[in-house]
Amino acid sequence: MNFRESMEYLDSVPKFSPKDVVSGAVAYELGAMRTLMESLGNPEKQLRFVHIAGTNGKGSASAFLSQILIESGLRTGSFNSPAIEHFTEQFRINGHDITEEDFAAILTRVASQIQQNLRDGKPQPTQFEILVAVMFLYFHEQNCDIVVLETGMGGLLDATNVIPSPEAAVIMTISMDHTEILGRTLREIAFQKAGIIKEGTDVLLYPQKPEADQVFEAVCREKKARLHRINVCRKAREYSLQGQIFDLTLEADPQISLSDMSLPESSGSETSVRETSVPETSMPETSVPETSVPETSVPDEISTDNTSASGTTIRDLFIPLLGSYQCANASMAVAAAEILRQKGYPITEDAVRKGLKHTVWHGRFELMHKNPAVIVDGGHNPEGAAMLRDSLARYFPGQKITFLMGILADKDYHRVIDIVGPLAKQFYTVPVPNPRALDPEQLARELREAGYTAEACGSIEEATDKALKNCRKDDVICSFGSLYYVGRIREHLKAHLKPNE
Known part of the structure; x- marks a missing residue:
């Protein structure tokens, strides 16, 4: 198969969707995936992984970690879904997409094996399972040192979970999403996410609500896994539309010490800075200066305080990604x-430090243009909407926002509307290129019934053009609701506007 034929083949196989799982049309289990991988020689067992699960934040954490590993000289594979702009971007080695030729060649082999399996009475894998199989083969044959692997949905029964014990299992935020499959309570959803925890592995846990935290603790105890509750930095010390600077303390952990992080030879002497001190160049939390963060605010080396009691504090970490949640x-x-x-x-x-500084991750509170400010965000559930709301209020305090909104019908879009609605000046609703999409006319009606001004548009391009035509230079436009249309709107904006003008 060539690449076009590969895409046609993928379109012909069953696609995973919550609706199909609930109806029984598609199974949510690992039998077909395990069978496929065994018939392919289990390449996943020859790789080393960091496995990342969670409701929100998986992609960003994966991007940060992948770039750190690349800067460390490691041949790093990364698998993320869905694709934002190009199908092949889901499979990357050292930041480079798989070529269309390589993808087609590997998929041809996988498809041939599937046909043989079907003749032998074995189950048909779904489209996502096939992509995961291609990914395992590709990274194995390309001799990756390590793979940063993002789950698709949940964890326990996700296709990525056929891997052996990873080097680390990372659990990001847990909230109510995909409830028809993962469970109707936070405990049930946490149990599904905890499925990536395997015997004896290190588990890094984002701060969770107590009912979720208890689940992860219990599973770690059962699996004899080492649990590390991470005291994440929730607030940048300095921020602007060019990026954020923050300090991070990795607290000493009774399971494994986090207090002896090594410095590179060129780092020079260590500098002690009081936790409460703020340099004169710092901005108050509500300010967004017009000028960029100066290069002198982002030193080439990181100064630390090392104490056995509180762990290691790493100072002056810079990230170019915006969004209050990215720290x-x-x-x-x-x-x-x-x-x-x-x-x-x-x-x-x-x-x-270099990995964080060089991380690129599209579609997460991404500033595509200035004057007017145009933000593209993939927030698609209540937790993501709350993060978007907080980031908009932080960078554009007191301003009303023109929203472009497209969302899937199986999301809790009523709650999403409640969260972002108070910031709205106007909504333009758009069609999402996904069979699960909510009709933009229906979304516009529901927005109007909730008391907001809303206009349904026939295309993403039409909505974008109307929003830009009807705004002033000091206005803010924000596209959000689904990752499935982020790529389309980014392409349209790049074609019609000078980026960050």
């Missing part, structure tokens, strides 16, 4: 890198 996501990546360092991976603080 927390970056914190999880840094903590994961430290666990890997203690296991012998050649990771220095210099690599950590």
Whole structure:
């Protein structure tokens, strides 16, 4: 098969969707995936992984950690879904997408094996399971040192969970999403996410609500896994539309010490800075200066305070990603890198800092244009909407927002509307290129019934053009609701506007 034929083949196989799982049309279990991988020689058993699960933040944490590992000189595979702009971006090695030719060649082999399996009476895998199989083969044959692996949905029964015990299991935020499959309570959802915890592994846990935290603690105890509760940084010390600077303390852990993070030889003497001190160049939390963060605010080396009681404080970490939540996501990546360092991976603080600084991750509170400000965000559930609301209020205090909104019908979009609605000046509703999409006319009606001004548009491009035509230079436009249309709107904006003008 060539690449076009590969896409046609994928379109012909069963697709995973919550609706199909609930109706029984598609199974949510690992039988077909395990069978497929066994018939392919189990390449996943020859790889090393960091496995990342959670409701929100998986992609950003994966991007931060992947770049840290790349800066450390490790051949790093990364698997993320869905694709934002290009199908092949789901499979990356050292930041480079798989080529269409390589993808088609590997998929041809996988499809041939599936046909043989079907003749032998074995089950048909879903589209996502097939993609995961291609990913395992590709990374194995390309001799990746480590793979940063993001789950698709849940964890316990997710196709990615056929891997052996990972080097680390990272659990991001847990909230109510995909409830028809993962469970109707936070405890049930947490149990599904905890499925990536395997015997004896290191588990890095984002701060959770008590009912979720108890589940992870119980599963770690059962699996004899080492649980590390990460004290993430929730608030940047400095921020602007060019990025954020924050400090992170990795507290000493009774399971495994986090207090001896090594400095590169060129780091020079350590500098002690009081936790309460703020440099004169710092901005108050509500300010968004017009000028960029100066290069001198982002030093090439990181100064630390090392104390056995409180752990290691790493100062002046810079990330280019905006969004009030990104410091927390970056914190999880840094903590994961430290666990890997203690296991012998050649990771220095210099690599950590450079990895964070060079991370690129599209569609997460991404500033596509200035004057007017145009933000593209993939927030698609209540927790994501709350993070978006907080970030908009932080960077654009007191301003009303023109929203472009497209969302899937199986999301809790009523709650999403309640969260972002008070910030709205106007809504333009758009069609999402996904069979699970909510009709934009229906969404517009529901927005109007909730008391907001809303206009349904026939295309993403039409909505974008109307929003830009009807705004002033000091206005703010924000597209959100689903990752499935982020790529389309980014392409349209890049074609019609000068980026960050």
